[in-house]
Amino acid sequence: MIDEHRGAGRTADPAALAPRLEGANGWRRGRDISRLLRARPGSPSDILHTNTVEILATGHPAGLWAAGNVLVSLRNLNLIAVLDLGTRAVRWWWGPRELSGQHQPSVQPDGTVLVFDNGRGLGRSRVLEIDPLTQGVTWQYEPDLFCEMAGGCERLDDGTVLISDAQAGRALIVDRDGREQWAIHVSTRATSAGRYRAEFYRLSAIPRSAARFLGAGDRPARTLAESQVSCHVGQSVQGPVISVIVPTRDRPGPLHRALRSLARQTYRRFEVIVARDGGMPVEQVIARWQREMPITLLDADTPYGVSHARNRALAVAQGENVALLDDDDMFLPHHLQAADDALRSGRADAVYGQALVSPTWIEDLPRGTNGLPRKDYPFDATFLGVANTIHTGSIVARNPAASPVRFDETLQHCEDWDFFLALHHTAGHRFARLDSITSVYHQVPRPGAVTSAYRSTPTPFTLARATLYRRWPAVGGLAEEYREWFRHFDQRLDTRIALGLPAPAHVYEHAVRGLHATFTAHRPPDHALLDRLLPRSHVSWTGQGPGTDIPCRGAIHAAR
Incomplete structure (x- = not known):
């Protein structure tokens, strides 16, 4: 109801909305009233947002505060303080111009204060240890994370620190040197906006002696926990179920983004194999992500092509299944989980999610995707023999190690399409499409293959x-008719490129979309579609013949 008033350009009136709030549940009524007040000019509510109130059991070693004083965290003031409620005095405070939206401060036995700085104003989070006497930072952990809301940190008995990165659905334990000792990933859920949100606020350590209260079997606490939370512990001794193969050459920036999309996966039983096919070194990129997930780098200074790079990775893949990811594409957070669920159902040996085709670099689904092409075709073995309908970075398949199927190293283009056909026809893999968009296929205009x-x-x-x-x-006469249509498509596009004209944006995707519709309707190919995509008037040419090198101005077209 607050949003209704905002959308109408009016300021929410508490008196007018009060009757509508009275019928709501208690917690919801309180939440809506809070939102209502925040919407008013000046935001007269939640000035402090106190997220920690702790009565201190011991005093400060140097006498800054006494036992019984209260430690508070005032998030909206970027302030932590120790208060003497008896005298109404502030015994110590720190934070403005240093903290931003902090959570979970705690006093340590040596008198220092540990706090999780969310860094809302900076776009990065960190863990700080402060000496209240000098007001200086004595230790910090500043990984590549940004947890804008919730989260926290807690020092454990052995001196390590448990960190809750709530919005990424993970927690980790690091030592004094910043080395990761343990990690856990908790499942995420989709919000109404299509984003992904972790289902925990903060993780806390409990003594082993208290663990017995969780009980066993059908004890209520354990049953509730196991029904609500799905997680993976980083120190699991189980081997990977999925091997993710990432060939790369001369794209360290996109490779970093691709690996970041893997680090965000809700499913954690996977390994990553990066196969460098010559070009720029990537050791620093790999080192950045090795704390997040197991990564093997197959390094080669001499380039032999993407097919060779993928085959090298297949030779060492330990997973029951293999996933393909090009270094300039990305997985959405639920991609591997959705694929694993489908493969475990036994209905297919190779599954692929729907892919969004984007002309710009994105790392999440935009709010509006209607104007962007998709690769979301249901599997049709006959039509796959006409055109590739599967995005490389969307497929997860049973590891073909026991079969002769590999990437054809004589092919530098369409090698993925050939691999899919071989999986189906030679290895006998059954294919199935997933029901949601799980990956992004970047077709960004840039120099490249x-x-x-x-x-x-x-x-x-x-x-x-x-x-x-x-x-x-x-397979069948209709498929051959459609192949002939594509031969004319290639001929017209070749001629257009020879003239130095750019290919229309997403021309191949538009061709497949139009042909797939008529093919599934068992109708002949639409020759008018060819004229709309590549008009004859633009491609008539009587100049030089095939094989002549002619400059190309910005053609973007892909058949993978």
């Missing part, structure tokens, strides 16, 4: 498609 492919005609995509059409015979 795709753009370079359009500096001569016929293009490598035209040649690769012809190779695959010869290798994998069409």
Whole structure:
């Protein structure tokens, strides 16, 4: 109801809305009243947002405060303080211009204060230890995390620190040198806005002697916990179920983003194998993420192509299943969990999520996706022999180690398409599509393999498609008609590129979308679609023949 008033351009009136709040549950009524007051000019509510009130059992070693004084954290003032309630005196305070939205301060036996600084104003979080006498920071842990809300930190008996990164759905224990000793990841849930939110506020350590109260079997506390929380402990002795293969060359920035998307996975029983195919070193990128997940780097200074890089990774993959991720694409947080659930159901040997095709770098689903193409086609083995409908970074399949299926190292383009066909026809994999978008396929205009492919005609995509059409015979006369349509598509696109004209944005995706609709309806291919995508008037040419090197201006087209 607050949002209704905001949308109408009016200020929420507590008196007018009070009758509507009276019928709500108690907790909801309080929440709505708080939101209502915050919406008023000047925000007269929640000035302090006190998130810690602790009566101190002991005094400060130097006498700054006494036993019975109260430690408080006032989040909205970026302030922690020790108060003497008897005399109404502030015995010590710290935080403004240092903290931002902090949580869970605690006094340590030596008199220092440990606090989780959410860093709301800086976009980064950290754990600080403060000496109240000098007002200086004596220790800090500042990993690459940002937990804007909730979270906390707690020093354990052995001197390590338990850190709750609530919004990422994880907690970790680090030592004084910042080395990670333990980690746990808790499942996340989708919000109404399509984002993902962790289902815990903060983790706390309990003595082993107290653990017995959780009981065993069907004790209420254990039953409730196990029904509400799904988690993975970083020190698990179980091997990986999924091996994620990431080939890379000369893209350390995109590789960093791709690995970050893996670190955010709600499913944790996976390993990452990065295969560098020459180009820039990536050791520093790998080192940044090795605390978050197991990563193996297969390093090679000489480039042999993406197929060779993936085959090297397949040779050492330990997982029952393998997932593919290009270094410039990304998984959404639930991708591996959704794939594992589907594979465990036994209904398929290879599953793929729907993929959003984005012309800009994104790391989460935008609020509006209607204007962006998708690769979301249900599996059709016959149509897969016409065009590739599966995004490389969306598939998770049974490890093909026991079969002869590998990536064809003579192919530098469409090698993934050939691999999918081989999994189905040679290895006998049953394919199934997942019901949600689980990955992002970046088609960002930039120099790279795709753009370079359009500096001569016929293009490598035209040649690769012809190779695959010869290798994998069409199933039925209708499929052959659609293949012929694509031969004309390639011919027109080759001619356009030879003239130095750019390919229309997402032209291949639009071609597949239009053809898939008529194919599934068992109708002949739509030749008018070809004229709409690549008009004849733009491609008539009587100049040089195939094989001539002609400059290309910004063509973006992909057939993977």
